[in-house]
Each structure stands twice: as C-alpha cells, then as structure tokens.
Amino acid sequence: SQELEQSPQSLIVQEGKNLTINCTSSKTLYGLYWYKQKYGEGLIFLMMLQKGGEEKSHEKITAKLDEKKQQSSLHITASQPSHAGIYLCGADIRWTGNQFYFGTGTSLTVIP
C-alpha cells in the first residue's frame, strides 16, 4: 500500500548505537501502531499512538506521533542484537472504510 511510507528500508547498526525509523502518511492517521517481526513469524505489537504529539516508551524503544498525526518515528536507544528484525508501522485510515494499512517495513540488523 502507498498510504504509508516507511524509511529506511534497511538499517545496519553497530551494537550500542541509536537509530530511528520513520513512518509517513499524506493523510491524517486515526491510530498508528508499531510492530516487530522476526523472519518467518507473526507480528508482535510494540506500541500504539493516537493523539497528536503523543510519545510512548517501552524499555529502550520510544515512539512518537507528530502534532498533525501524519508522521511517526520509532527510536531505539543503545541497540542490542535482540532488537534485530523487521519493524512495521500500521495505521487505521478511516476515509477508506474500516481498514488497516501497513508500511513496507524496515529491516534492522544489529552487529555485535
């Protein structure tokens, strides 16, 4: 789907480094979700953001939703090999009906 643009497509970082993944929509998002996926497995829910300017953190992962509710970022502090995987943003986009769209994903590799 082109409704959500995610960047970068892939990321290789040294263990201990910080990193940021972005998710952008041309339209207002009514709910923004971040998921993590290990190759060949299902998606694990990380965080949900609903309000403009909202920020949530869990362990070393912080997600933010901008004031216009069109862009979100996922920031990992002091990355670890356990952070490796595919990160996907998903969103409720009401104007197309009650559907749910995903970004194309960001593949993260953390080098020990």
Next chain:
Amino acid sequence: DGGITQSPKYLFRKEGQNVTLSCEQNLNHDAMYWYRQDPGQGLRLIYYSQIVNDFQKGDIAEGYSVSREKKESFPLTVTSAQKNPTAFYLCASRTTRGGMNEQFFGPGTRLTVL
C-alpha cells in the same frame, strides 16, 4: 491461553489446486484479517471481516475467497485463479470496541506452489 492459531505452518501445493488456510482465534474478537507478505514488501490486505457472515475485499482479493461462519474462524482459500500464490500469509484479529485497538497476529502460514 488466548491467541490466534494458523495451520499448517508450511504448505505445499501443486499449481492449479485450491488450498485452504486455517485461522482460529479465542480472543472473542469481532474483526479478523488476512494479509499476504512477499519478500521485501510489507503486508497487503486480502480480506477482512468485521462481524460473522460479513466480509470485505482488501487491496488484493483477486484469486482468494473467505468465509466467516463463526466468530472464531476465518479460513482463506487460495484458488487456482491466483496467479502468484507463493507467499507468507498472516491472519490477525482485533476487538472493535472501545476505540482504536491493536491487531493480534497468528504465526503465519508459508505457502509454496510447485
């Protein structure tokens, strides 16, 4: 424990054969979804259902069919009309009550058509 199950994890079929992928949830969720994931791509919505006996096409419904006869079950049939069925298929569900809610995902089924 509550959750979503998909079976089988790996499925092989000959070209031209229909195949049905199972998805069951015991989370009492109203909405259920089927996605397809190809290498290097995100998830694309095939079908979704908000209530029993009702379902809607997603972005790539051609060559697929679904049914929702029970709240707990949302099987997906990949028909011979699907031109490129080899992919990883993910089922998800979520509650539709109380505003925005995250989707819960099953472990996926990898379908390979020979």
